[in-house]
Amino acid sequence: MASHTLLVLGGIGSGKLPYAHTLTGVTAAGGATAGDRVRRLEPGEGDTLATLARHLADAAPGEVLLVPELTDWLGTGRGAGTAPLEELVAAVRRSPATRLVLVSAEVGLSTPPTTAANRKLAEQLGAVNLALAEVVDGVVLVVAGQPVWLKGALAPVATTPVGPDEAGGFTVPGVPMPDEAARTAATAHLAALGPVGLGGLAEVVRFAAGTQGVPVPRPWTDVRVLVLQGDHPGAQAAGARDSATRARQLQAGTSPLARLAAAARARVELVPTEAAAPLEDGPAMPDAQVDAALSAGWRLVERAVDEGADLLVLGSIGAGAETAAAALTAGLIAGTEPAGLLGRVRTEAGRIDDAAWIRRCEAIRDAVYEARRAGRSGARGMLAALGGPDLAVATGVVLAAATRRTPVLIDGPVGAAAVVAARNLAAPARHWVLMPDTSGHPLVARAAGLLGLRPLLELKLELDEGATALAALPLLRTALELAASSAETASAAESAAE
Numbered sequence: 001m002a003s004h005t006l007l008v009l010g011g012i013g014s015g016k017l018p019y020a021h022t023l024t025g026v027t028a029a030g031g032a033t034a035g036d037r038v039r040r041l042e043p044g045e046g047d048t049l050a051t052l053a054r055h056l057a058d059a060a061p062g063e064v065l066l067v068p069e070l071t072d073w074l075g076t077g078r079g080a081g082t083a084p085l086e087e088l089v090a091a092v093r094r095s096p097a098t099r100l101v102l103v104s105a106e107v108g109l110s111t112p113p114t115t116a117a118n119r120k121l122a123e124q125l126g127a128v129n130l131a132l133a134e135v136v137d138g139v140v141l142v143v144a145g146q147p148v149w150l151k152g153a154l155a156p157v158a159t160t161p162v163g164p165d166e167a168g169g170f171t172v173p174g175v176p177m178p179d180e181a182a183r184t185a186a187t188a189h190l191a192a193l194g195p196v197g198l199g200g201l202a203e204v205v206r207f208a209a210g211t212q213g214v215p216v217p218r219p220w221t222d223v224r225v226l227v228l229q230g231d232h233p234g235a236q237a238a239g240a241r242d243s244a245t246r247a248r249q250l251q252a253g254t255s256p257l258a259r260l261a262a263a264a265r266a267r268v269e270l271v272p273t274e275a276a277a278p279l280e281d282g283p284a285m286p287d288a289q290v291d292a293a294l295s296a297g298w299r300l301v302e303r304a305v306d307e308g309a310d311l312l313v314l315g316s317i318g319a320g321a322e323t324a325a326a327a328l329t330a331g332l333i334a335g336t337e338p339a340g341l342l343g344r345v346r347t348e349a350g351r352i353d354d355a356a357w358i359r360r361c362e363a364i365r366d367a368v369y370e371a372r373r374a375g376r377s378g379a380r381g382m383l384a385a386l387g388g389p390d391l392a393v394a395t396g397v398v399l400a401a402a403t404r405r406t407p408v409l410i411d412g413p414v415g416a417a418a419v420v421a422a423r424n425l426a427a428p429a430r431h432w433v434l435m436p437d438t439s440g441h442p443l444v445a446r447a448a449g450l451l452g453l454r455p456l457l458e459l460k461l462e463l464d465e466g467a468t469a470l471a472a473l474p475l476l477r478t479a480l481e482l483a484a485s486s487a488e489t490a491s492a493a494e495s496a497a498e
Contacts, residue, residue: 004427005092005100005136011109015145017068020103024064038064043073049084056091063097070104074124089131093452096180104129135452137427164295175402175426178210185215200456201479207434208480211407219480220311223266224304225466226397230390232320234278235363238356240319247317256463260470276388279327279367284388290380293389297396305404312401315466316414318390325417326443327364327386331371332420338364341443379424394418402432411439412465416447436472
């Protein structure tokens with residue numbers, strides 16, 4: 001699917017608005033399908049960023065929205081505070097429109113402000129641009145009418161969910177959005193619960209409502225844990241634990257992940273994948289194998305959902321997988337410092353191993369540089385160069401789960417990197433993911449901010465990836481059970497009153 005939300009930047013006379021119009025054109029390759037309706041959003045008297053946020057929230061699925069100039073919504077500084085900007089960012093993240101195109105002046109390319117009021121306006125516009133560039137799917141800078149993509153890229157809209165094809169390829173699916181009307185109804189239901197206040201867990205109810213398409217969602221009953229075992233040898237695995245030992249412990253039911261899964265009544269499936277090539281030796285996997293790995297992840301989900309799974313948990317025990325996830329994320333998010341995505345490396349005895357951490361950082365830095373020097377871009381290119389088979393399988397899982405309207409819990413670097421890659425291929429995929437916790441990992445926290453996934457808890461459990469989500473699962477189920485039982489109680493009380 002094409003990029004869902006786009007920010008078009010440029011200076012005065014750069015041609016940014018004419019180019020933005022091409023992104024909303026009703027053409028097969030330009031972004032909007034023939035049934036979509038293009039609507040311009042321009043401010044009226046007294047309108048602010050908060051007003052724009054409400055317009056975006058009220059958009060209808062199938063619409064293509066164009067905001068010709070964000071500066072006009074700032075006026076002389078009205079509505080430019082922190083709260084309206086947060087409302088706008090939240091509305092952009094959850095836009096139900098087929099495509100949203102926002103046009104804004106790049107502050108550094110505009111006329112230098114000469115008054116205090118204009119300087120304040122420039123600062124406010126810069127803050128808006130920074131906040132939106134962080135959360136949109138694509139950012140393009142227009143110079144002399146020529147587009148330079150800074151983030152993401154424009155791709156044709158896929159009109160049907162396809163996935164693996166008979167020729168062994170993988171067509172990116174048309175991923176649906178969760179039911180926004182059901183989320184809104186769930187919010188109203190939560191407000192009417194009276195003494196039953198769920199606090200931060202209310203988001204679990206809203207999330208489940210959107211994915212199930214009902215205002216009072218049912219608790220998940222059939223949870224499948226997909227644990228990827230794909231090794232990444234070389235410097236990136238420096239200090240990593242042996243995955244074969246962890247796999248034996250998982251299958252024997254003695255690992256923390258296995259015990260938590262048993263306590264949460266979740267079925268665990270170990271998914272071995274081919275080992276990746278060492279990053280210092282070149283690409284992590286051949287380009288020709290990317291589609292096969294995406295398809296493998298797709299088939300895992302198809303089978304699980306067909307067997308009745310209503311919630312997936314993504315885990316990983318691969319040696320060096322954390323480093324590969326950091327490399328993939330750094331490759332896909334421009335301006336990301338690889339060292340800032342890696343957690344501390346600890347020995348089996350619990351000591352911090354700084355030498356191993358340095359070797360991992362060096363491996364990522366060099367691999368990302370080589371990938372970009374070779375002209376690699378986009379999710380497919382970066383999965384081949386930096387990710388490897390297990391990361392590609394994980395990306396296929398996220399895409400397939402979204403297409404089958406099945407939510408996914410993630411809590412670790414492999415899952416977070418897979419959602420970043422899936423978002424690059426099909427923007428709405430991220431809306432089918434719930435992050436109970438970041439597990440205290442910097443990559444997961446960075447991805448959460450980028451994807452708009454607000455972690456519900458912060459337990460900082462240092463366990464195998466997927467285990468923290470399982471530790472939180474009983475609490476998440478409890479929130480759904482409380483909401484459902486309160487609805488039943490209210491319904492019974494209304495019946496008695498009649």
